[in-house]
Amino acid sequence: xxxEVRTLPKQYHDAIEHWQRHNFPDYPKLAEEWDRFFPKDQxxxxxxxxxxDIPSQIEVGDRKGEAKALAxxxxxxxxxxHLLMQIKAQASTEFGSIQQHxxxxxxxxxxxxxxxxxxxxxxxxxxxxxxxxxLTSADWSPVTKTKAADxxxxxxxxxxxxxxxxAFNLEYDSFLDNVVFAAFIDRVGKYQLTMQKxxxxxxxxxxxxxxxxxxxxxxxxxxIPLRRWVEAAARGDGYITMQDIQKAIGKWFGRGLEMFGDxxxxxTNVKYGLKDMANRxxxxxxxxELQRMLDDLDERYVRxxxxxxxxxxxxxRFARIKAxxxxxxxxxxxxxxxxxxxxxxxxxxxxxxxVGTHGESFSDVxxxxxxxxxxxxxxxxxxxxxxxWADLQxxxxxxxxxxxxxxxxxxxxxxxGGGCPCAKSVRWVQESAAS
Amino acid sequence: xxxxxxxxxxxxxxxxxxxxDERITGKYRPEVWEQRAAYYLRRDPDSSQVAEADxxxxxxxLGEVRGGEFGLEEPTGWVEFFGVDPSSREKGVGxxxxxxxxxxxxxxxxxxxxxxxxxxxxxxxxxxxxxxxAPAPLTALEKRL
Numbered sequence: 270x271x272x273e274v275r276t277l278p279k280q281y282h283d284a285i286e287h288w289q290r291h292n293f294p295d296y297p298k299l300a301e302e303w304d305r306f307f308p309k310d311q312x313x314x315x316x317x318x319x320x321x322d323i324p325s326q327i328e329v330g331d332r333k334g335e336a337k338a339l340a341x342x343x344x345x346x347x348x349x350x351h352l353l354m355q356i357k358a359q360a361s362t363e364f365g366s367i368q369q370h371x372x373x374x375x376x377x378x379x380x381x382x383x384x385x386x387x388x389x390x391x392x393x394x395x396x397x398x399x400x401x402x403x404l405t406s407a408d409w410s411p412v413t414k415t416k417a418a419d420x421x422x423x424x425x426x427x428x429x430x431x432x433x434x435x436a437f438n439l440e441y442d443s444f445l446d447n448v449v450f451a452a453f454i455d456r457v458g459k460y461q462l463t464m465q466k467x468x469x470x471x472x473x474x475x476x477x478x479x480x481x482x483x484x485x486x487x488x489x490x491x492x493i494p495l496r497r498w499v500e501a502a503a504r505g506d507g508y509i510t511m512q513d514i515q516k517a518i519g520k521w522f523g524r525g526l527e528m529f530g531d532x533x534x535x536x537t538n539v540k541y542g543l544k545d546m547a548n549r550x551x552x553x554x555x556x557x558e559l560q561r562m563l564d565d566l567d568e569r570y571v572r573x574x575x576x577x578x579x580x581x582x583x584x585x586r587f588a589r590i591k592a593x594x595x596x597x598x599x600x601x602x603x604x605x606x607x608x609x610x611x612x613x614x615x616x617x618x619x620x621x622x623x624v625g626t627h628g629e630s631f632s633d634v635x636x637x638x639x640x641x642x643x644x645x646x647x648x649x650x651x652x653x654x655x656x657x658w659a660d661l662q663x664x665x666x667x668x669x670x671x672x673x674x675x676x677x678x679x680x681x682x683x684x685x686g687g688g689c690p691c692a693k694s695v696r697w698v699q700e701s702a703a704s
Numbered sequence: 705x706x707x708x709x710x711x712x713x714x715x716x717x718x719x720x721x722x723x724x725d726e727r728i729t730g731k732y733r734p735e736v737w738e739q740r741a742a743y744y745l746r747r748d749p750d751s752s753q754v755a756e757a758d759x760x761x762x763x764x765x766l767g768e769v770r771g772g773e774f775g776l777e778e779p780t781g782w783v784e785f786f787g788v789d790p791s792s793r794e795k796g797v798g799x800x801x802x803x804x805x806x807x808x809x810x811x812x813x814x815x816x817x818x819x820x821x822x823x824x825x826x827x828x829x830x831x832x833x834x835x836x837x838a839p840a841p842l843t844a845l846e847k848r849l
Contacts, residue, residue, distance in 0.1 A: 271813075310747060388746075485749030486742070489715040493738045496718070500734070558716070565719040569734065580726055 272318040272479050277398065281405050281421060285315070285398055288425045293367050293394060295374055299387050306384035313391050317402035318479035319472075328467040330542035337471040337542075342411040344470060348541035349412040352470050355543065358433045359465075360400035360424045362458065362528075363393045365437030368429050369450065373441040378508065385490040386447050389455075392483040399476050400424075407472065430680065435615065436524035438679055442648035445509060448498075449517040451491030456558065457528040459484045460551050469542030492562060499566045499605070503573035511570065515605055519626070519644040522559075523613045526552055532618040552610075559607055567591070567604040574599060613641050615658060620676050621665040634666035653680045708797055710804045713752040713764065715745060720754065720761025724787045740785065744768060748812075753804045755788070755797045762792040765801040767819075769812040774842070781809025783819035802835050820844055 276282060289296050299313060327335050338344045344352060370390045377383035401424070405417045413420075430438050436454050441447060462484060466477040498514065501507025529535070535548035546554075571590065572583040575597065586596045593601055611624035623631035626644055631637035638659050642650050649655060657680040664670035713721075718734070718741050726732045744752040748768050755763035765786040771779045783805060788797045809817055818840060821829045 307746065385742075482749050485714065486746035489742045489745045492715040493718070493742055496734065496738060562716055565716060568719060572732075580723065580732065 272320055274314065275317040275319060275402060275406075277317070277402055277405060280418075281401055282315075284421065284425060285394070285401065288364070289394060292364070293371055293390060295371065295387060296391060296394070299384075299391050302380075302384040302387060306381060307388065313388070313395075315391075315395055315398055317399045317476070318395075319475045320478040321475075323471060323475045323478075324467075325471065327469045327542040329545045330469065330540050332469065332542055337469050337474065339471055341407055341409050341470070345541065346412075347537070348469065348543060351538060351541060351543055352468070352473065353409060353412050355465065355538075356400055356403050356473065357420065357424065359461070360397055360404070361427055361433040362437055363397035363400060364424060365427065365429065365432040365434075366390075366393050366450070366454070367397075369437065369439070369441050370447055372429075373444050373447055376444040377447070378444070379494075382444070382448070382494050385486075385494075386444075386451075389451060389487045389490050392487065395483070396480050397424075399480060403472060403476060434524075434528055435679060436521070436528055439520070439524065439649075439654055440652065442646055445513060445517050445646075446520075448491050448494045449514065449521055451487050452495055452562065453491070453518070453521045453525045453559070454528070455484060455487040455491060457525045457555060459488060460529070460555055464538075464544035464546050464551060467542070467545045495566055496569055499570040500573040503570045511603060511605060513646070516644060516646040516649075518605065519608055519613065519641075520646055520649050522608055523615070525555070526610060527614070527616040529555070531616070556607065556610060563605045563607060564591075570604065571599060608644070613644075613658075615661075616676050621662055621672060623662075623666065634663050637666075638662060708755050708757045708762065708792075708795070708800060710753055710755050710800045712750050713741065713744065713754045713766070714749075715741060717741070717754045717761050717764070721764045721787070724761065724764065724789045727790055728787055740766060751805070751808050751812075753801050753808075755792075755801055757792065761789075763788040763797040763801050765798075765805050767805055767809075769809055769814045778816065779812065779814040781806065781812070781814040781817040783817060798831055799835065 277285070303310070303312065325337055327333050327337055341349045341352070367390045370386055370393075374383065374386055374390070377386060401421055404420050409415075409417065409420075415423075427433075429440060432438050436457075441450070459481065462477050462481045466474055466481065468474040468477070495514065498507055498509045499511065502509060502511050502514075529552045530548040532549045532552060535544065535546070535551070538544040539547055544551075567590075568584065568587045571587045572578070572580070575583060575586070578586065586599070589596050590599055590601055590604060595601070606626075608626040609624055609628040611619035611622055611628070612626050614620050614622065614624075623634065623637040625631060625637070625640050631640065642655070642659075645655065657678070661670065661675040661678060665672055665675045718737055721737050721741070722732065722734050725737065741752075744766050751768045752766040753764070754761050763786070765783065767781060767783040767785075769779050769781050771777055773780065773782070783802070786798070786801065788801075806817055817837070819832060819837065821832055
């Protein structure tokens with residue numbers, strides 16, 4: 270059960286390293302911090318890893334039992350189109366998250382938190398590398414007229430604001446976002462990778478297990494700092510309050526849900542054997558898992574507020590608070606909670622419906638906007654993204670904009686080539702390598 | 705107790721592991737278990753196992769395959785931390801956990817599993833022996849510093 274390691278052709282490898290120098294300048298620090306924080310761990314490898322023990326037969330869908338495709342041309346046309354979109358979207362998320370993390374990485378208060386986030390970023394870079402490997406190691410000409418080099422160039426040109434999914438187009442406001450993102454958005458990543466592990470395209474399925482193993486640590490890099498922060502918040506000696514964390518949840522939860530796709534969709538992926546769950550089913554499991562995470566965090570908070578109470582008494586108090594009581598000064602609203610899944614939604618079944626954090630409906634758009642703003646972090650409220658959403662919410666609510674147009678609208682969405690500050694893109698590296 | 709499910713540990717099992725540790729030792733040590741869980745999750749998240757019943761963690765077993773320890777070059781599956789909730793003992797939870805862990809060790813190419821047991825832990829020694837572990841031709845030595 271060992272992974273095969275592959276390196277990209279030089280021009281693509283160089284292009285990713287070039288991208289790293291501009292978008293992930295802290296990457297060299299990982300080597301400096303490795304021995305202190307990850308002693309004995311295998312050193313980081315910027316490479317593609319291919320799992321060897323992947324089933325050869327399609328595992329779900331209409332063609333279950335048939336041989337998995339080894340090349341895009343082996344798939345039905347529509348399935349190949351879906352697959353290519355999946356790979357490009359996955360690549361966009363990997364590179365996009367690094368750009369987001371980089372902005373606030375240096376603001377980590379604890380050296381361990383910094384090192385963990387740095388490792389997460391490096392592993393996301395490896396995951397992006399893995400997606401580029403998939404795009405450049407197969408003949409996609411039956412699926413698209415775009416050449417591999419152009420697909421890679423498009424992905425490496427994306428910036429925060431021009432990525433495929435909205436969750437990767439939000440700036441981080443503080444290191445709190447690095448951590449909440451890892452706990453919430455990387456968790457969606459875990460679901461996507463797990464669903465894609467059964468992909469009818471064997472090279473894609475083979476890419477998933479190594480990525481999933483790394484993703485397990487990414488989730489820990491989100492949950493463990495949160496566990497410590499809620500305890501510090503309970504003791505009153507922390508810098509991050511429960512309200513800060515709650516508002517960060519308000520910022521990310523809806524975007525995480527939307528990464529699954531429209532609640533009503535996803536059956537085509539199952540039909541073609543590209544994923545083993547439709548969108549709503551996966552989303553429901555994700556919500557259950559997040560609820561479990563928040564219950565754990567809240568239990569720890571309650572325990573830390575009354576350190577002499579003991580485990581059993583603490584669990585009883587938490588159960589009463591969760592049921593709606595105020596117990597010894599802790600009210601339900603003092604604990605972390607998941608907003609209603611329809612809150613602050615911009616895509617999917619509930620897009621632009623005016624539903625509050627507790628599931629309450631609003632009929633006045635200005636009251637709704639005020640409600641959403643009150644549940645978002647201050648710095649994020651000041652962003653172009655929030656203003657863009659509020660403008661669209663008003664237009665949709667007043668019937669001045671079709672819902673479909675609002676769903677497709679993101680600020681600064683225009684995709685731009687030559688995103689690299691020195692304008693040296695994939696082609697430039699190729700020409701340089703050839704000269 | 706309803707059906708027990710054994711599965712790889714995740715970051716969401718930390719509090720459950722703390723709960724079992726506290727019931728056994730009387731100490732609440734979340735930071736200790738967070739560090740340990742992070743260690744195993746980043747090195748091999750499929751290795752360490754938890755047993756779950758009624759949505760609660762009722763047992764855990766942490767370990768991994770390493771080579772080169774104490775000059776032992778062969779890949780060795782190290783069983784390093786484990787615990788079963790006192791209310792869930794005598795129900796085969798420990799056996800299920802160790803079978804899952806040893807199965808993973810085998811899949812990673814290990815042909816031997818090793819562990820160490822404190823001399824005063826008679827119950828643990830009896831459990832480990834019942835699982836087929838025998839005294840090894842190695843002696844644990846120590847010197848107080």
